[in-house]
Amino acid sequence: MNRDSIFISHATPQDNEFSIWLTSRLEMLGYKVWIDKEGLLGGERFWVTIQQAIQSSAKVLFVYSKNIVTNEGILKQGIENEIEYAKSIALQFHIQDYIIPLHIDDSPYNLAIGLPNINHIPFNNNWAEGLKILKKKLEKDSIPQIFDTSKSVMAEWYENEYISNCSIIPKTELFYTSWWSVSDLPKEFYMYQFSNEVQAKAIRNSNQTIPVSLMSNVLSTFDAKLSFVVNRDDENIELKPVHTYIYSLNDILYGFESDKFPQHRDVENHFKRLLYRVVSNFLIYKGLWRNEMSNKRLAYFLPKYEKIKKIDFTYPYSNRKKSKSILGKFESIGMWHYAVSIQPMLFPFVGFSLKSHILFTSDGFKIIDDDKKQHSYRRKKGKRFFNEEWRDLLLAFLQRLKDDNEEIKIKVSQEGLVMKMKEWPEMFWSEVGYNDPNSKMDLDKIEDYYEEITEESND
Structure with missing residues (x-):
């Protein structure tokens, strides 16, 4: 039998997000991939079809997570059937390393019998790094790259079932920029x-x-x-x-x-x-702390001085109210903090270009001093942040800077001259709008990592 495809076994729907991402990446690298699209779409799974797919596969990638077991800790029936059948195929045809577990979370290694003794490829800290390791393993085992990347069924399904629902639509909508303008200067x-x-x-x-x-x-x-x-x-x-x-x-x-x-x-x-000095001093005066980023820029964040409070505000040109916190607990690790770095600019407005960040502390104050952990936590926390979430965090951050008169004023001279900032970032009205994704399918594409991988393939 000609084994030229890769079978992906995963828990549905909990691990769909990772499995769809992995399928799209492998197909883009030229591998022929079989994934249970009926299971992804919530339809009926046909065991005969799954058996045939495993039989024709050169590798079985087992998406290993806490989702493969029931609440009682028992391996889910569908997962068990696929893995046991794959084991029988490997034994019958003497295939080495036929099943490759892909460890995507912090679950223990003994959830499935026989798998603790098989090397797991770690995806739990960084999906892209895991993909690089997997790619090297597939190349070492001479798995064929015969797939026409321009005919990806997954890409077509993804486009039809997800992207089409998140397209640009005609509607009048207010858009917010990351430009924060000065409204009054000496x-x-x-x-x-x-x-x-x-x-x-x-x-x-x-x-x-x-x-x-x-x-x-x-x-x-x-x-x-x-x-x-x-x-x-x-x-x-x-x-x-x-x-x-x-x-x-x-x-x-x-x-x-x-x-x-x-x-x-x-x-x-x-x-x-x-300008930078004026606003930097003001942010510190308002209780924010500074953290130096890897690019040497300073990001300003609110530490946990007291019980976490949400910031109330009303959207401009609207009566719609919002309450938003710019920090909070993050699993058992510590705290997450929304942070902003500032860059002075003179055009098209006198003011600042703002860049949003997420930082993590162990206790609400002390930054976790490990770049890899910060990156991993940032991806895990931020991967579900779409445009609306980032917008609201920025708006809440700025609203917290207001004084009792609902203004953002900064004293800049001994005689009381002030520099006044706008209470909102610059905005503009558009005749078209965009529906933010409400599905998990568009998360963690990490195109920059993929480009690096394809460059390695061409070396």
């Missing part, structure tokens, strides 16, 4: 140049009640009356700047001519640096 921006960086740093340190940014020997601020007095050995010393530069917002946004420092690009950079 009219003038000041740059104070000192003889050296030591002097500039000393003056910045003596003006800690307002935001002042430092780049080299230049301080930037919105304060026209910065204090230039520092205390050294109980003596007040005045350190005046050698140059003072004053610019309007129009100067910064539309440019000006200069053949010496500061040129327009210098002023832009100092202005954006100050």
Whole structure:
């Protein structure tokens, strides 16, 4: 018999998500895969068809999870039938490593008789890493790659049964961007140049009640009356700047001519640096903590100071209310926290580009200091976050920054000048909309990992 396909045995419907993902990835790599589509769709399973599929398979991939047993800890009948039949085929035809368990969760290795002694491929931490190991095993055992990837039945089924229900539809809908704009600024921006960086740093340190940014020997601020007095050995010393530069917002946004420092690009950079300092200080003032990401950016998150409280808000242009928490418990591991990193920008709005993150702490404060665990937890927690979930987390995060007057205002000078932020991110109305997926089938595609795998195949 010509064994040229791969049989996937899994618990339905609990492990459909992983099984569909795996089938699509294997077919994209050129493997012919058999999966019980009737079981996926909730139809009647035909044992004769399943037997024939196992008989013609070069490998049986057993999706191993806590879902393969009943509440009483007994192997489910359909799973047991498939595995026992596969064992008989392996014994009859002397096939080595015919059954390959794919371990996708933290379940013990003794759920099925005989399988603890078979090497399990770990998918529980990272599906893509598990796929790489599986791919190497299939290549080592010379499993043929004969499938025409352009004729994937799974891809066709996936398109017809899932994607078509999540298409773009005609309807007027309000969309939210990740741009958070400044709504009001002081009219003038000041740059104070000192003889050296030591002097500039000393003056910045003596003006800690307002935001002042430092780049080299230049301080930037919105304060026209910065204090230039520092205390050294109980003596007040005045350190005046050698140059003072004053610019309007129009100067910064539309440019000006200069053949010496500061040129327009210098002023832009100092202005954006100050914007970052203003909002960074404000977020810390509002009780947020900072965490340095792998790309060196800082992400701001709310620790668990007290009992977890939801943030109440009403959507703009609507009476619809929402309550949302931006942190919570995560299994037995600790806490998850919604976090935001900020990037100053001048176009198309003066403000910030916001990027959303999920961080994990062991106790509500201490970040779990293991990048692999953070990545694994982030995928597990975030894989069910669609557009609406991310949007609501961002909106709740911003609403928490409001003062008692329902405004987001930041003091930027000793005389009480403020920088005011909009209470919502930038929005726009569209004449078309999109239905967020409400199915698990579209989760964890991880295209970047797949590209890496296909690159390895072409080496």
